[in-house]
Amino acid sequence: MKNKESISEMDLSIFMYLKKGLSNREIGKELSISHHTVKARLAKCYRLLNVRNRTELTDFIDVKGVPSKLISDKTKLSLKTLSGMYKIKVF
Numbered sequence: 001m002k003n004k005e006s007i008s009e010m011d012l013s014i015f016m017y018l019k020k021g022l023s024n025r026e027i028g029k030e031l032s033i034s035h036h037t038v039k040a041r042l043a044k045c046y047r048l049l050n051v052r053n054r055t056e057l058t059d060f061i062d063v064k065g066v067p068s069k070l071i072s073d074k075t076k077l078s079l080k081t082l083s084g085m086y087k088i089k090v091f
Helices: 009-019 024-031 035-049 054-063 073-086
Strands: none
Touching (some): 009 024, 009 035, 009 054, 009 073, 024 035, 035 054
């Protein structure tokens, strides 16, 4: 399905900064995107992972990781080369 929502490389980058405790504004500055974009992408990830807030999201990622079925095909290819950078488990 082409319209299926999935977790992108940008979302993984946001997770990385989120785990470091950065605010949406700080994440936006680091990634050269709007803090509104960060907020929207986090909201999408909350829905996909069935969590309610950034604390639950970081706990989920730290304990379980990210379900591979939710990661876009393009991102799966990138993960092989970027896995050390993101330090996020995929299951």
